[in-house]
């Protein structure tokens with residue numbers, strides 16, 4: 637079978653790139669131990685209900701006036717189901733799952749994470765606009781996935 641010279645160059649180029657990227661990926665996974673984005677904290681998914689502060693999910697007010705919100709995701713709900721915070725509050729979300737991978741997405745904001753069993757993901761957001769926000773699971777997690785949501789109420793100050 638005759639393969640044109642240019643065809644051979646392109647094939648060599650393509651295969652070289654493929655091998656290079658796979659090698660890079662393997663190197664990053666082993667050397668830098670690839671983890672979920674911003675997920676540096678590990679947690680035993682079977683012990684979430686007994687691991688502080690996830691044994692009491694919800695809102696904590698810090699001395700500097702900002703907040704921490706601890707969330708547990710499990711089929712098919714978020715705990716807490718409702719969060720009430722004042723306008724302009726700076727909230728850092730800490731999210732984990734006890735069972736399967738869930739999504740943690742608040743439309744209208746940049747809060748967009750995955751709730752991964754075994755890991756705690758975090759993201760900070762300042763709620764400038766008062767009103768009701770939806771918190772939705774945007775990772776397919778099972779038969780009740782479409783009904784998995786929570787609410788965040790941002791009250792006017």
Ligand code: CUA
Nearest residue numbers: 738773777781
């Ligand atoms: Cu939880 Cu989809």
